[in-house]
Amino acid sequence: EAQVTQNPRYLITVTGKKLTVTCSQNMNHEYMSWYRQDPGLGLRQIYYSMNVEVTDKGDVPEGYKVSRKEKRNFPLILESPSPNQTSLYFCASSFLADASYEQYFGPGTRLTVT
Amino acid sequence: SQQGEEDPQALSIQEGENATMNCSYKTSINNLQWYRQNSGRGLVHLILIRSNEREKHSGRLRVTLDTSKKSSSLLITASRAADTASYFCASSGSARQLTFGSGTQLTVLP
Numbered sequence: 001e002a003q004v005t006q007n008p009r010y011l012i013t014v015t016g017k018k019l020t021v022t023c024s025q026n027m028n029h030e031y032m033s034w035y036r037q038d039p040g041l042g043l044r045q046i047y048y049s050m051n052v053e054v055t056d057k058g059d060v061p062e063g064y065k066v067s068r069k070e071k072r073n074f075p076l077i078l079e080s081p082s083p084n085q086t087s088l089y090f091c092a093s094s095f096l097a098d099a100s101y102e103q104y105f106g107p108g109t110r111l112t113v114t
Numbered sequence: 115s116q117q118g119e120e121d122p123q124a125l126s127i128q129e130g131e132n133a134t135m136n137c138s139y140k141t142s143i144n145n146l147q148w149y150r151q152n153s154g155r156g157l158v159h160l161i162l163i164r165s166n167e168r169e170k171h172s173g174r175l176r177v178t179l180d181t182s183k184k185s186s187s188l189l190i191t192a193s194r195a196a197d198t199a200s201y202f203c204a205s206s207g208s209a210r211q212l213t214f215g216s217g218t219q220l221t222v223l224p
Contacts, residue, residue, distance in 0.1 A: 006158075020138070022223075033212075035214075039215060041216060042202060042214045042215055042216040042217050043157075043202070043209055043214040045212070046215070048210065048211065050209075050210070054144075054209065058211060059213075060144065078169075079126070088154070090156060090157070092157075097209065098209040099206050099209060099210055099211050099212040100144045100145050100206035100209060100212065101162070102147070102159045102162060103147075103155035103157075103159065103204075103212060104148075105157045105158070106156055107155060107156045108154065108156055110154075
């Protein structure tokens with residue numbers, strides 16, 4: 001089944017404890033992206049990747065890192081999480097190296113930082 | 115930057131009625147997309163309209179685009195309880211980023 005998977009789906013952690021949220025797609029998509037969703041703010045883009053080894057900042061990159069060593073994987077790393085990073089996170093991918101086409105979303109990761 | 119704004123923020127209608135949601139954006143675009151999100155779940159793509167198109171249909175969905183006003187609307191006809199969800203517009207002015215609006219929460223009452 002063509003899909004975007006994220007793990008974990010739920011995570012509660014403490015301030016400063018490094019964590020990684022994995023994202024994987026099995027559709028050979030070029031473009032991948034991370035968003036966070038907060039009430040009343042819609043989705044805001046954190047980082048995106050147009051291809052392997054090509055990543056760039058979105059609108060809210062502070063406190064996050066990403067890597068794209070393989071086409072299918074795009075992990076999101078929080079080196080020192082803080083409570084203001086408590087949010088619902090979504091990974092998405094698109095067939096072309098072009099964000100303006102249909103994006104496929106993962107099921108989301110709900111992160112709580114205490 | 116967050117360039118999409120949606121109106122209304124919340125909409126409640128009876129089953130069988132039509133639902134209209136509006137979206138405004140700030141910069142020129144390549145295309146505009148609409149997505150649906152059931153509570154707490156991933157977004158699902160509904161429809162894409164290109165900047166040179168004015169109207170597009172898909173089943174019970176009708177999308178219009180007015181680039182002179184930088185606005186779009188999504189019409190869902192003959193709404194069903196299963197249409198209850200949040201609806202987001204997303205605009206792209208480049209190949210690099212897609213910018214989402216804040217969404218409209220639609221509730222369809224049976």
